[in-house]
Amino acid sequence: MQQQYYIMCRSLTYAQRAARALERRGITASVARAPQELTGAGCGYSLKVSARRFQDSLAALKSAGEPYGRLFRIEQNGTYTEVAG
Amino acid sequence: MIYLDSAATTLQKPRAVAQASAAAMGTLASPGRGGHAPAMRAADLIYDCRVEISKLLGVSDAAQIVFTSNATHGLNIAIRSLVSAGDRVVISGYEHNAVTRALRLSGADIDAAASPLFDSDAAYRAFAARLPGAKIAVCTHVSNVFGFVLPIHEIAAQCRRLGIPLVIDASQSAGVLDIDASRLDAAFIAMPGHKGLLGPQGTGVLVCGADSKPLMAGGTGSDSVSQEMPAYLPERLEAGTHNVCGIAGLLEGVRYVRRRGCNALRAHETALTRDLAGYLERVDALEVFSSEDASAQTGVLSVRHASVTCEALGEALGAAGVAVRAGLHCAPLAHSSAGTLETGTVRFSVSPFNTREEMRAAAKITNTALKKLMRD
Numbered sequence: 001m002q003q004q005y006y007i008m009c010r011s012l013t014y015a016q017r018a019a020r021a022l023e024r025r026g027i028t029a030s031v032a033r034a035p036q037e038l039t040g041a042g043c044g045y046s047l048k049v050s051a052r053r054f055q056d057s058l059a060a061l062k063s064a065g066e067p068y069g070r071l072f073r074i075e076q077n078g079t080y081t082e083v084a085g
Numbered sequence: 086m087i088y089l090d091s092a093a094t095t096l097q098k099p100r101a102v103a104q105a106s107a108a109a110m111g112t113l114a115s116p117g118r119g120g121h122a123p124a125m126r127a128a129d130l131i132y133d134c135r136v137e138i139s140k141l142l143g144v145s146d147a148a149q150i151v152f153t154s155n156a157t158h159g160l161n162i163a164i165r166s167l168v169s170a171g172d173r174v175v176i177s178g179y180e181h182n183a184v185t186r187a188l189r190l191s192g193a194d195i196d197a198a199a200s201p202l203f204d205s206d207a208a209y210r211a212f213a214a215r216l217p218g219a220k221i222a223v224c225t226h227v228s229n230v231f232g233f234v235l236p237i238h239e240i241a242a243q244c245r246r247l248g249i250p251l252v253i254d255a256s257q258s259a260g261v262l263d264i265d266a267s268r269l270d271a272a273f274i275a276m277p278g279h280k281g282l283l284g285p286q287g288t289g290v291l292v293c294g295a296d297s298k299p300l301m302a303g304g305t306g307s308d309s310v311s312q313e314m315p316a317y318l319p320e321r322l323e324a325g326t327h328n329v330c331g332i333a334g335l336l337e338g339v340r341y342v343r344r345r346g347c348n349a350l351r352a353h354e355t356a357l358t359r360d361l362a363g364y365l366e367r368v369d370a371l372e373v374f375s376s377e378d379a380s381a382q383t384g385v386l387s388v389r390h391a392s393v394t395c396e397a398l399g400e401a402l403g404a405a406g407v408a409v410r411a412g413l414h415c416a417p418l419a420h421s422s423a424g425t426l427e428t429g430t431v432r433f434s435v436s437p438f439n440t441r442e443e444m445r446a447a448a449k450i451t452n453t454a455l456k457k458l459m460r461d
Binding site for chain 1: 116117118119120125128129132135136146147148305306307308309310311315317318319320
């Protein structure tokens with residue numbers, strides 16, 4: 001299974017807006033609930049993107065002016081590793 | 086039934102509106118809560134509706150589109166966000182109780198700019214003269230009683246020049262007149278979803294262009310640990326579960342409006358209103374509040390009779406199969422400005438689904454009803 005990343009978003013609406021911005025640039029991202037241990041503030045939403053498109057996604061979000069939060073790699077064993085953008 | 090009470094709510098909608106609401110009932114769950122498919126489908130639909138509305142209204146960021154339960158709800162949020170007790174607030178002479186009662190509740194010092202009916206220049210002058218030193222301004226785009234189109238662009242421009250936040254009540258204009266929020270640059274624009282936008286009752290929209298204060302607090306599906314409402318829109322103003330079924334219908338209503346275009350819808354409603362006014366002006370002793378300038382009036386037409394009360398005429402028309410609204414229409418200030426506060430009016434209001442034949446028939450039924458009422 002291809003490795004995936006979480007791009008944390010401040011809310012569901014922001015995650016949706018960011019997903020649409022990526023879609024316009026040909027990048028597929030799914031809006032997903034963020035694991036509670038990653039949000040630090042209770043319920044939250046994120047974008048889930050493939051490792052292959054992760055850097056492209058960040059560049060596209062920056063260029064579209066879409067804000068995003070912390071970034072995590074989903075490891076094979078189900079844990080999360082925070083990564084830099 | 087000839088339905089001519091669309092200024093209250095549009096009863097006739099595109100078929101897709103009811104279909105979408107019914108389909109949502111069995112397929113869409115609570116958005117922003119679970120991560121399962123029915124919840125995410127609901128979230129997608131709600132976001133689609135925000136985007137569709139933002140395109141219709143010229144709003145660049147869909148997050149500025151806040152769902153409310155009606156226009157009154159949105160106006161209350163706007164007024165709570167901007168007004169403190171004692172603030173002087175300039176309003177037009179054609180405001181609805183949704184504005185005046187909310188301002189009264191806030192303790193505002195209400196400064197109403199009364200002006201003659203269908204005189205746009207006078208309406209602007211009266212409004213602008215009161216603006217210096219005011220804390221905020223509130224103006225309806227279109228009178229719900231007379232269909233009078235207020236000079237909202239000129240008023241908005243003057244508010245911008247003076248740095249006064251403007252709240253626009255677009256209850257009668259959304260879906261009928263072109264509204265470009267980016268050009269108006271208002272602090273808030275409130276509108277119902279169930280009138281010109283052709284959605285179900287229980288839906289409304291608040292376009293937010295200024296910092297806001299929540300009217301309600303509660304769950305938003307985000308930042309749950311914090312006991313403060315989120316600082317960001319739309320969650321800041323959308324506590325609790327959304328009216329998903331209503332918003333599903335609203336999306337179809339807005340899609341219909343965008344497909345037809347506000348200009349075409351307005352032209353249709355203007356033609357109907359001109360027809361109806363022409364027929365009714367031939368009825369003895371009936372005063373018809375119609376503007377000679379078609380651009381100053383939408384599809385709302387008020388009348389009153391010299392000797393038959395409005396309530397009696399409204400009741401007779403209802404019994405004869407013409408649905409209208411009689412009385413003060415929750416807008417005593419508008420009646421006061423137009424000189425009809427003592428009598429009220431009978432209001433005919435059209436939608437995209439009325440026909441010219443219906444106008445002819447409604448006028449004929451009105452004439453017959455009045456003759457009967459005068460005989461009895």
